Amino acid sequence: MRDYSSQGVGSKPGSAGVASSQxxxxxxxxxxxxxxxxxxxxxKDPYFMKNNIGKYECxxxxxxxxxxxxxxxxxxxxxxxxxxxxxxxxxxxxxxLANFQEKKKAPTRKTIKIGRPGYKVVKQLDPETQQRxxxxxxxxxxxxxGLQPRHRFMSVYEQKIENPxxxxxxxxxxxxxxxxxxxxxPNKKLDRSEGKxxxxxxxxxxxxxxxxxxxxEAPEETI
Numbered sequence: 001m002r003d004y005s006s007q008g009v010g011s012k013p014g015s016a017g018v019a020s021s022q023x024x025x026x027x028x029x030x031x032x033x034x035x036x037x038x039x040x041x042x043x044k045d046p047y048f049m050k051n052n053i054g055k056y057e058c059x060x061x062x063x064x065x066x067x068x069x070x071x072x073x074x075x076x077x078x079x080x081x082x083x084x085x086x087x088x089x090x091x092x093x094x095x096x097l098a099n100f101q102e103k104k105k106a107p108t109r110k111t112i113k114i115g116r117p118g119y120k121v122v123k124q125l126d127p128e129t130q131q132r133x134x135x136x137x138x139x140x141x142x143x144x145x146g147l148q149p150r151h152r153f154m155s156v157y158e159q160k161i162e163n164p165x166x167x168x169x170x171x172x173x174x175x176x177x178x179x180x181x182x183x184x185x186p187n188k189k190l191d192r193s194e195g196k197x198x199x200x201x202x203x204x205x206x207x208x209x210x211x212x213x214x215x216x217e218a219p220e221e222t223i
Contacts, residue, residue, distance in 0.1 A: 030069075042068060045075075060087065111176045114142065119173075121183065129216055131196075134185060136210045140175045148201050149175035149208040154182070173208065188214045 042048045047060040048071060056065040058074060060083050065071040074080055118139040125132055140149055154170040156162070159182075169187040174180040190197060196213040 040072065042071070060084065111144075113179050114177045115179060116181055117173075117175070117178045119181065126213065131191065131213045131216050132186075133211065133213045136171070136173070136183070136208075138173050138175075138181070138208045138210075139206060140178060140208060141206045142177065143206055144176045147175055149173060151199070151208075151210055156187075171210070171212075173210075175208070186214065188217075191215045 047058050049057045049059055051057055056068060056071045057063065058065070058071065058080065061074070061080055063074060063079075065074060120135075120137040122135040122137075123132070124135060138149060143149070151171060151173050154172055156164040156166065156168055156170070159170065167187055168184050170182045171185055172180055172182045191213040198209070198211040200209045201207075202209070
């Protein structure tokens with residue numbers, strides 16, 4: 001008769017000592033945890049955190065652990081490793097995008113200003129519609145080759161030179177290498193219908209023209 005007494009409690013004939021194998025694996029995991037705790041500095045782990053109730057958390061996977069050994073075992077698991085790989089890929093993608101955008105940035109142009117351009121401003125009144133009109137002619141004889149003057153309207157709250165006055169706004173003209181110039185005009189609605197707002201750049205005479213009309217004012221009521 002075969003003697004099965006050496007196989008241990010809980011094992012069956014032919015099982016080669018299941019209980020003993022389980023204890024051996026558990027003992028091996030504990031020894032690995034103890035070794036990891038001796039060699040790994042958890043304070044340098046960006047995802048390791050101890051919460052206010054004394055437990056440990058993985059900020060990457062949002063998991064909760066009862067002790068440091070449990071956390072270390074988690075870091076070697078499939079879930080944590082997959083999340084690490086995803087985060088590394090995301091960081092690499094973000095860095096590649098940042099590098100690409102940095103390369104796309106055009107170098108800053110440093111233009112030496114040569115002063116203000118010459119200009120002419122004419123105030124007019126349309127006899128038919130009684131609309132007030134302003135005509136600007138800006139001279140840019142030394143404008144940089146290939147450039148065309150630009151203009152834009154600016155609120156009084158965008159500038160820091162004068163105290164803001166809601167009754168006015170500014171129109172700005174710019175073209176390198178000249179300084180930008182601005183004119184204060186009434187803060188009234190412009191008439192942008194056909195023929196009422198006109199811009200023209202004459203490259204031969206190097207003159208930039210802007211003509212604008214204000215919308216007709218409502219007649220004052222008499223009592």
